[in-house]
Amino acid sequence: MTVENPGSSDAPAPAPSDFIRDIVAQHVAEKRYAKIVTRFPPEPNGYLHIGHAKAICLNFGIARENNGQCHLRMDDTNPAKEEVEYVDAIIADVNWLIAGWADHALGFKAKGAKPVLEVRDGKPDFQIGAVTSLPGAEPFFASDYFAPLYDYALTLIKKGKAYVCDLSPKDTDEYRGSPDRPGKDSPFRDRSIADNLDLFTRMKAGEFPDAARSLRAKIDMASPNIWLRDPLLYRIRHVAHHHTGNAWCIYPLYDFAHCLSDYLEGVTHSICTLEFVDHRALYDWILESLELPRTLPHQYEFAKLIPGYTIVSKRKLLVLVNEKIVSGWDDPRMPTLSGLRRRGIPASALRRFVIGTGVTKHDSLTDAAAFEHAIREELNTSSLRRLAVLRPIKVVLTNLAPDQVIECEATNNPQDEIPTTRKIALTREVFIESDDFAEIPPPKYFRLKPGGEVRLKYACIIKLDEIVKDAAGKLVELRCTAELDTRAGFPNSTKKVKGTIHWVSAAQGIPTEVRLYDRLFNVAEPDADGDFKSHVNPQSLEVVTAVLEPSLAGARVDDRYQFERLGYFALDPKDTSPAKPVFNRSLTLKDTWAK
RNA sequence: UGCCUGAUGGUGUAAUGGUAGCACAGGCGACUUUGACUCGCCUAGUCAUGGUUCGAAUCCAUGUCGGGCAGCCA
Numbered sequence: 260m261t262v263e264n265p266g267s268s269d270a271p272a273p274a275p276s277d278f279i280r281d282i283v284a285q286h287v288a289e290k291r292y293a294k295i296v297t298r299f300p301p302e303p304n305g306y307l308h309i310g311h312a313k314a315i316c317l318n319f320g321i322a323r324e325n326n327g328q329c330h331l332r333m334d335d336t337n338p339a340k341e342e343v344e345y346v347d348a349i350i351a352d353v354n355w356l357i358a359g360w361a362d363h364a365l366g367f368k369a370k371g372a373k374p375v376l377e378v379r380d381g382k383p384d385f386q387i388g389a390v391t392s393l394p395g396a397e398p399f400f401a402s403d404y405f406a407p408l409y410d411y412a413l414t415l416i417k418k419g420k421a422y423v424c425d426l427s428p429k430d431t432d433e434y435r436g437s438p439d440r441p442g443k444d445s446p447f448r449d450r451s452i453a454d455n456l457d458l459f460t461r462m463k464a465g466e467f468p469d470a471a472r473s474l475r476a477k478i479d480m481a482s483p484n485i486w487l488r489d490p491l492l493y494r495i496r497h498v499a500h501h502h503t504g505n506a507w508c509i510y511p512l513y514d515f516a517h518c519l520s521d522y523l524e525g526v527t528h529s530i531c532t533l534e535f536v537d538h539r540a541l542y543d544w545i546l547e548s549l550e551l552p553r554t555l556p557h558q559y560e561f562a563k564l565i566p567g568y569t570i571v572s573k574r575k576l577l578v579l580v581n582e583k584i585v586s587g588w589d590d591p592r593m594p595t596l597s598g599l600r601r602r603g604i605p606a607s608a609l610r611r612f613v614i615g616t617g618v619t620k621h622d623s624l625t626d627a628a629a630f631e632h633a634i635r636e637e638l639n640t641s642s643l644r645r646l647a648v649l650r651p652i653k654v655v656l657t658n659l660a661p662d663q664v665i666e667c668e669a670t671n672n673p674q675d676e677i678p679t680t681r682k683i684a685l686t687r688e689v690f691i692e693s694d695d696f697a698e699i700p701p702p703k704y705f706r707l708k709p710g711g712e713v714r715l716k717y718a719c720i721i722k723l724d725e726i727v728k729d730a731a732g733k734l735v736e737l738r739c740t741a742e743l744d745t746r747a748g749f750p751n752s753t754k755k756v757k758g759t760i761h762w763v764s765a766a767q768g769i770p771t772e773v774r775l776y777d778r779l780f781n782v783a784e785p786d787a788d789g790d791f792k793s794h795v796n797p798q799s800l801e802v803v804t805a806v807l808e809p810s811l812a813g814a815r816v817d818d819r820y821q822f823e824r825l826g827y828f829a830l831d832p833k834d835t836s837p838a839k840p841v842f843n844r845s846l847t848l849k850d851t852w853a854k
Numbered sequence: 855u856g857c858c859u860g861a862u863g864g865u866g867u868a869a870u871g872g873u874a875g876c877a878c879a880g881g882c883g884a885c886u887u888u889g890a891c892u893c894g895c896c897u898a899g900u901c902a903u904g905g906u907u908c909g910a911a912u913c914c915a916u917g918u919c920g921g922g923c924a925g926c927c928a
Contacts, residue, residue, distance in 0.1 A: 275868085302928050337927060428926055437924050439856040473926055483857040485924050494926040513928050537858055537923050560859090562921095567865090573928095615877075617867050619860090622921055626865045629878050639891065674891075705889065714887055747887080759887045824888045852889040 277618035279559050283321055283528060292527045292554065295327030299353070300334040300401070300517070303345035303501070305573035306588040306595040307352040309630075313564040313613040318530055319357050320614070330524055332399035336516045338500035346501065348588070350398060352596035356606050401520045402502045408511050409463065411519055411549055412474060412492060416455045420548045421492060422448055423458040424475045431473070434480070435488050441481035442488045448477060462495055465508045469495050474509075478544060486541045490514055518542040519549075521556040529556045532563040533620065561618045567627040567783040569594040570791050584795055585779070589833075591843050592779040592799050602776060603819060603829025603845035608637035624784065634846050638819055638827045640674045646683065646716070646761045646808045647822040647842075649773060651690035653736040653765060656721065658743075659687040668747065669717040683808055685718045685741075688765035690806045692824075695760040696737060698726060705758035707737070714759040716823060720745040761823045768806035774831065775801040775844045807840070814840055824848065 276284075283295060297318040301307060307315075322329035331353050335341050415421035424447045426434060436442030450458075459474055461467065474493035482488055492515040497508045518541075521529045529542075539558045546555045570576065571594055579585045579593070588595050591602035599609060612633035616625050646669070659665070665685040670678050691707070700708040707713045707723055714720045718741075725738040745751045779799045785791040814820065816830045826847040834841045 277867095281870085300928090304928080334928065340927070431926070432924080435924060437856085440924090441856090442924090470926055485857080488924085491926055496926085510926095512926075517928085533859075534922055535928090539858095562860090615866080619867075621860045623866065626878065629866065632878060635890090644888080670887095673888090703889095716887055718887090720887095745887095752887090756887090758889085761888075821888085821890085824890075826890095848888075848890050850889070 275614070275617060277561075278620070279317070279528070279530060279561060279618055280321060280324075282559065283325060286527070287325055294525075295322060295325040295528065296330070296524065296526045297322050297327065297528050297530060298330040298332050298399075298521065298524065298526050300332040300520075301349055302334045302337070302341065303349055304337070304340040304342070305345060305577060306348050306593075306597055308571045308573075308576065308596065309566055309569075309594045309599065309609070309613070310564045310571040311352075312356060312596060312609050313616065314530070314532070315353060315356055316610055316613050317561070317618060321528065321530075327527075330399045330526070332401060332520065332524070333502070334513070334517065334520075335400055335402045335500070335502055336511050336513060338496060338498050338510060341501050343501050346398075348597060352600075355600055356596060356609065358606055399520075399524060400502050401516050402500060404516070404520055404523055405503060405507055405511070407523065408516060408519055409509075412459065412511070412515070413456065414549055415476070415492070415545075416459060416474075417452060418548065419452060420477050421455070421474055422450050422477055423455050423462065423472050424448070424489075425472050428470055431491070435485065436480070438485060444480050445475070445489065448489070459493075462493070462509050463507075465497070467495055469497055471495060476515075476541075476545070476548075478541075484537055484540055486514070486537050487544070490541060514538055514541050515545060518545050518556070518558075522546060522551060522553070525553070526556040527554070529558045531558060531560055533560050533622070536560050560620070562620055562622050564613060564616060564625060565622065566594065566625050566630060568778045568780050568785070569627075570780070570786050572786070575786065575791060578792070579779075582792075584792070591774070591776050591831075594779075601832060602843055603827065604634055605637050605641070605819065608634040611637060627778065627783075631846055634827070635849065638821065638845070642819040642821040642827055643671055644669070644673070644823050645811055645820050646763055647773070647805055647811065647825065647828070648690045648692050648761065648763045648768070649775075649803050649805045649825065650693045651763075651804070651806050652693045652696060652734060654689050654691050654721070654762070655736050655738050656685075656687050656689065656741040657724070657738050658740050659685075661687050663687060665718070665743070665746075667717045681810055683717060683810075684764050684767055685715070686764040686766045689715070689762045690765055690768060691715075691737075691760055691762050695758075706760055707739075707758070712742075712756050714745070714756050715741075715762045716759050718746060718762070719743055719749075720754060720756055761825075763806045763808050765806075767809045769809060769812055769840070770804065770806050771840050771842070773803055773805040773828070773842045773844065775803060777801075805842075807842075811840065814842075819845070821848075 286292060287295065299315050299318045301311060319329045333346055412421060424445045426445050434442050434445055458472065462472055472495065473491045475489045475491055478487045478489055480488045491512050493509045493511055495508060496510050499505050500507065542558050580588055585593055589597035589601045591598055612630045615633060666682050667685055668680045669683045670680055672678055695706040697704055697708050709723060712720050712722045720742045721739040722742065723737055723739050727735045727738060729735050745754045777799050778796055780794045781796040782794045785794040814830055816832050820828045822828050827845040828842045829845055831841040831843045
């Protein structure tokens with residue numbers, strides 16, 4: 260996935276400055292690079308989540324702001340964990356998240372384009388095929404570089420900087436020492452270059468079983484930095500790879516593959532999270548040891564986003580999926596991009612949030628309220644107001660004839676500069692929210708109560724006359740009088756009552772199902788005690804019956820709605836059918852009364 | 855007890871030797887045919903101790919506390 264940035268009159272909004280952007284800006288001022296190139300390199304072993312959104316916005320954002328390019332690259336060097344399903348999901352998620360930036364040309368390369376190995380100054384060099392814009396574009400794959408990577412390994416061996424080691428995984432561990440105790444040299448460390456070349460070639464040829472041998476960098480077994488204690492570069496794995504099939508039985512490890520993939524793609528700024536700080540010395544060592552002809556990339560690290568009330572570890576999210584605690588990776592309660600998308604969260608809100616958290620070098624827990632605020636800010640301006648009643652109770656307006664229909668005008672979005680309206684029908688029988696009636700009201704209850712008055716939004720004020728119950732004492736209906744002269748345009752239209760509630764005509768409403776989501780966990784740091792499963796919020800999903808105003812029959816998956824006084828809702832893209840719309844609640848409205 | 859790295863209101867951040875600011879959250883009030891939105895006001899902070907300096911969140915020293923690193927994972 261790479262696309263040249265053609266520049267645009269629609270310049271990106273000024274991004275808040277941060278220490279990485281400051282570094283890039285300085286490099287641009289120095290004209291250190293011909294073009295700024297970044298990359299977003301997920302391993303396709305799971306779905307992208309909100310933490311990745313930050314890395315995506317950072318990398319694609321920096322490229323965009325500097326007229327550069329950002330590559331979506333599958334960091335697929337471990338075939339045992341990776342699947343095509345994940346590759347496809349990652350592509351879809353990235354496309355969704357940066358869709359609003361697509362005109363700025365980011366990240367995909369021409370379909371089928373492969374890097375081309377060249378020789379420059381007697382050394383192997385590498386050129387990416389032409390980059391292009393969508394459609395038909397595809398992401399980069401680290402596995403596309405297996406051949407040149409193998410050649411670089413050979414070069415390292417020839418320089419005496421790498422050797423084939425026969426130590427078992429267990430012994431390798433043993434020899435590595437510990438943080439406060441130096442390691443000791445492998446007995447195979449001083450093999451001749453010829454032997455190493457022979458052995459490594461045979462490793463590639465498949466002569467040895469898994470883990471029988473490995474290729475290691477020859478650095479320093481006593482280094483205080485553990486990652487410099489002769490780290491493994493290649494391991495033997497007789498397993499098919501999702502992208503390269505059975506072409507290889509040796510696979511490079513992250514540290515070897517990553518820096519060289521960056522180099523091959525012409526990446527200038529390789530931005531990753533803090534846990535790789537210790538790896539930077541190795542990143543540089545490999546690149547420098549190879550004495551490469553072109554400008555080298557450099558690694559910069561930032562603190563990952565840790566949102567409250569959820570978990571983002573792929574391994575643990577997988578547990579939620581496998582143990583069916585959620586319905587799948589795209590369950591609307593999941594912090595995955597696909598889950599958030601299905602829940603109805605706009606990509607723009609996610610971008611607004613992650614950009615707003617800033618970029619620093621210290622870990623921090625981000626308040627869930629900050630995310631919710633970003634979502635409401637987006638949705639408040641863009642969503643269509645509609646009336647929908649959850650857990651309905653029936654109200655009979657006794658002074659209306661059974662077939663009487665009173666047309667009322669409702670505003671579609673009061674935030675619009677010139678708001679449009681639609682017609683809704685007031686009929687003798689309507690539904691109201693059961694929460695909007697209390698037989699024994701708490702203090703300061705503004706809604707419907709015995710002897711009380713309340714306004715039906717966009718219609719008129721009603722007065723409660725009688726509460727009808729069945730033999731068992733269960734509420735059957737509320738009998739009220741409609742004060743028709745309090746409608747808009749009538750003499751008493753300005754009459755004030757404390758409460759205004761929403762409603763839907765019983766005759767015209769659409770009965771359906773609405774899914775109410777809440778936080779998946781009931782504590783801010785679910786895994787603080789290592790037992791996240793015990794903190795799952797049992798009320799994170801509630802399915803309720805609802806009645807929707809008739810215009811919602813034409814609801815579209817891409818539209819966002821605010822059910823007035825309830826929150827923001829969107830059609831569930833999976834479970835909605837023409838016969839039955841299913842709405843997901845993306846988020847409630849802010850509710851100061853609930854406190 | 856090795857190496858790396860960090861510390862600013864409750865939370866997230868800005869200030870790059872010169873008035874500690876912004877946002878979220880919280881509180882009070884105004885407005886309101888959404889207890890929403892919007893608007894106004896308020897609460898609250900530089901880890902500690904020294905030093906350099908006319909002046910320190912920023913530079914230096916020491917300490918304290920936190921995070922990361924010992925996969926043939928990324």
